[in-house]
Amino acid sequence: MSDGPRNASRQEASVGKDRAAQLRHEHHGLYSVWSASREAFWLALEALRAHKLRSFLTLLGVVIATTTLIVVMSIVNGMNLYISERIANLGVNVFILHRFQWAQGYESFIKARRRNLPLRMEEYEFLKENLVGYKNICADSRLGDIEGGGIDARYRGHAIEDVRLEGTTPSFIDMREEKVGIGRYFTDSEYQHSAMVCFIGQDLADEFFPNTDPLGKEITVGGANFRVVGVAERIGTAFGVSLDRFVEVPLTTYQKVFVARVQVSVSVQAWNSQQMLALEDEARTLLRARRHLPYKEDDNFGINASDTLMSAWKRLTGTIFAVTIGIVAVFMVVGGIVIMNIMLASVTERTHEIGIRKSLGARRRDILMQFLIESGVTAATGGALGVLFSFIISRIVAVYFTSSVPVHAVVIGLALSTAVGLFFGIYPASKAARLDPIEALRTET
Amino acid sequence: MTMASQVAPSLEETIGPADGIVIKTHDLWKTYEMGEAIAVQALCGVSFEIERGEYVAIMGPSGSGKSTLMNLIGCLDTPSQGRYWLNGNLVSELSDDELAHIRNKEIGFVFQTFNLLARASALHNVELPLIYSGVTALERRERAEEALRKVELADRMHHKPNELSGGQRQRVAVARALVNDPSIILADEPTGNLDTATGEEIMKLFDRLHEGGNNIVLVTHEHDIAAHAHRILHIRDGRIDRDERVQ
Incomplete structure (x- = not known):
């Protein structure tokens, strides 16, 4: 503030308080x-x-x-x-029949473990024949489900431990996230004849066949030899674990070589989301009938959809x-x-x-x-x-x-x-x- | 304030100071309540006027009420009764924040103990009043440097108070008092913490500021110091004992 205005305002000195307010507004601003x-x-x-x-x-x-x-x-x-990328992306409009209902409370899981029966190959065949109106159906079984661990895979001098081994039906590739990178998935014919063929993940291809064509090569998985017919596209990792370290073989071969009586998960794909519930009911009725469950008894199997998982x-x-x-x-x-x-x-x-x-x-x-x-x-x-x-x-x-x-x-x-x-x-x-x-x-x- | 408003104000009270009067007090009272029954009268009806450009000393022994009077003149406190005009503003009836504004604009304090911010440079200390009046950073710096030049400390402006001598510290305080171009410079025992020679130097600085047109009010109990003023108000027992003009 310069001297000028103050000298001027001295003339009106008697209106002191007003001037104080005026001064405040002049300078004590924002x-x-x-x-x-x-x-x-x-x-x-x-x-x-x-x-x-x-x-x-x-x-x-x-x-x-x-x-x-x-x-x-x-x-x-x-x-x-x-979750949104992988689990919820099990497939569009897919529900999965399994021994257990996923993501349930601990107590009901304990109860289910006592009374629920695993799904069998015959049940898959039964559903495949009798269920009406689905878009696709497949079954799969993995070793980890029983033993809680993987298996060793070898090719010449190289070995990879803890490989996820899975037996699947040919339609599996159309319903899950794996995609064929090179080669092909196994055929219905190979499935019916329990052929010793396999479809491998990128990790195995990188380790075993860095510079050569993997197709037609024989790898040893859990002591048995399998001919590679295809390699999957790279998927990536989840929770720090590689999702590309797997071997998939026909479910029939899997049953013949590794497990006497496989437990399977059956995935059913509907044509659209409106059809889902009807198809789930249909599958439930069929399976209950086949298992001779009385009217009042609860299901002794689980039907899981991605929305079940999401809500859990x-x-x-x-x-x-x-x-x-x-x-x-x-x-x-x-x-x-x-x-x-x-x-x-x-x-x-x-x-x-x-x-x-x-x-x-x-x-x-x-x-x-x-x-x-x-x-x-x-x-x-x-x-x-x-x-x-x-x-x-x-x-x-x-x-x-x-x-x-x-x-x-x-x-x-x-x-x-x-x-x-x-x-x-x-x-x-x-x-x-x-x-x-x-x-x-x-x-x- | 409340007591004053209960009585119908006389003509003298309501009329503000005449032109050229920088301080006018009318019947200032200050009572301190010390418990329920005891009230100490620090000031008992002090009235005086100070004209623009005067150099006034307020003298009195300790307990005379001169500190109380200084606090009132300095707008740090409000009277229990009576009126006080500073540069035409009736400040005895203002709120805390309004008083803060008046202190910022109209009063430059110089304290016995310097009262500089220890962590800030001399320049920043001088800038402080300008910060509270909302001067832009650039202008603030210019004006603070100008004020430090006036007290011949331009070469020390980046030093902190503990890197300066007592006399230099007091000159920083004077620069701070000057920087917002106040109506009065209010000095409370400005030489109290200085040796005689340095004190004399500071008093010469005040003489020079007075010649430059500044109003100076000096509170002291030393005759030598008061002798620099042109007028001495002697305070005793809360009253003005003597109003002495010095030639």
Whole structure:
């Protein structure tokens, strides 16, 4: 403000109070709030830098809370991606008949284990003959279902352990995610004659046949020799496990060579989603009739569709999120209280400074802003550290399992930690703002 | 304030100060309640006027009420009763934030203990009042440098207070008091923490500022210091004992 207007306004000196209000509007406008805020922002960062260890300990609660939140959201997000890509993508309009209903509670699973009977080859043949109106039907059985492990595959000097071995029907390739890369899938004729042929995944092709054509070569799987007729396109990994390490053979061959009486899963594909329920009912009626189940008895097999899995998954993630929200809330509150405590100490420590600032014209809201910004910036720094840590943890988790940090988790983490800082800063800041300038100035530092 | 409004204000109270009067007080009272029954009268009806460009010292022994008067003049406090106009503003009836605004615009404080921010450079300390009046960063820096040049500390502006001598610190404080071009410079025992020679230097600086047209109000209990002023208000027992003009 220059001298000119003030000299002029001296003429109207008697309207003192009006002029004070007028002055206030002239200069104590928005810009002063902005410049004071910027000053507070740098002060806050300066304070954090000056006391690194103290700041870190102060922020631990907020850091843990933010990290937990983002890591859980990342893992769930990663699994969601997987589920929507793979499991829910079992096939369009496909339901699967299996001994068990998937994704049921533990107790009903125990009960089902006692009374449910596995599906057999004959039942598959029966359904294939008698079910009307389906688009496609296939059966498969894998070794892991019985023994819980894989099998060794060899070709000349090379060996791959823990290979997933699966016996399938020829129609399997049309209904699942595997696609033929080179060669072909096995034929109905090969299926009927239990031919010693196999369809392999990319991992085996890479290991056994890096430079040669795999078609027609004989590999040894679990002691028996199979001729390679086709290689699948690469699928990728899920939960850190390669999905390309498999050998598929005709189900008949599988039964002849490896397992006397196979248990199968039967997949049925409908023409459209409207047909699904009708087809499921049809299959249920047929299977119950064949198994001679009385009217009142429950099914002793499971019918699974992708929506069953999705709803089970949603229940699970719901639980995960509920638990996470609880943990995060506790840490945030603890973190917030620690920040409030430190801010209260800071207000006491800096009472003299507050007195100086007030004597120089800082209003209540300037002091309030200063301390609010300080606690906000402090907590936001904790949030940023949490983001950093969660990225690191997410990377590590992704190696063994699955994890993908969603952008909205970062935004929520930062916003939440800042909000916690601001909220728990309100009390210390208003305490600072209300200090009497004379008393504050009189306080020794 | 409340007591004043209960009584019908006399003509003298309602009329503001005449032109050229920078400070006018009318019947200022300040009572401190010390518990239920005891009330200490720190000021008992102080009235005076200070004209523009005057160099006034307020003198009195400790307990005389001169600190209370200084707090009132400095708008750090409000009177229990009475009116106070500063540069035409009736400040005795303003709210906290309005008083903060008046302090920012109209008053430049110089304290006995300097009261600089320890962590900030001299330049930043001088910039502080401008931050609270919303001056842009560029102009702020210019004006702070200008003020530091006036107190001959331009070469030290990036030093922190603990890297400066006592006299230099007080000159930073004077620069800070000057920077927002206030109506009065209010100095409270400005030489109290300095040795005699350095104190004399600071007093010469005040003399120079007064010659440059600044209004200076000096609160002190030392005669040597008060002798720099052209007028001395002697305070005793919360009253103006003597209003002395010095030639």
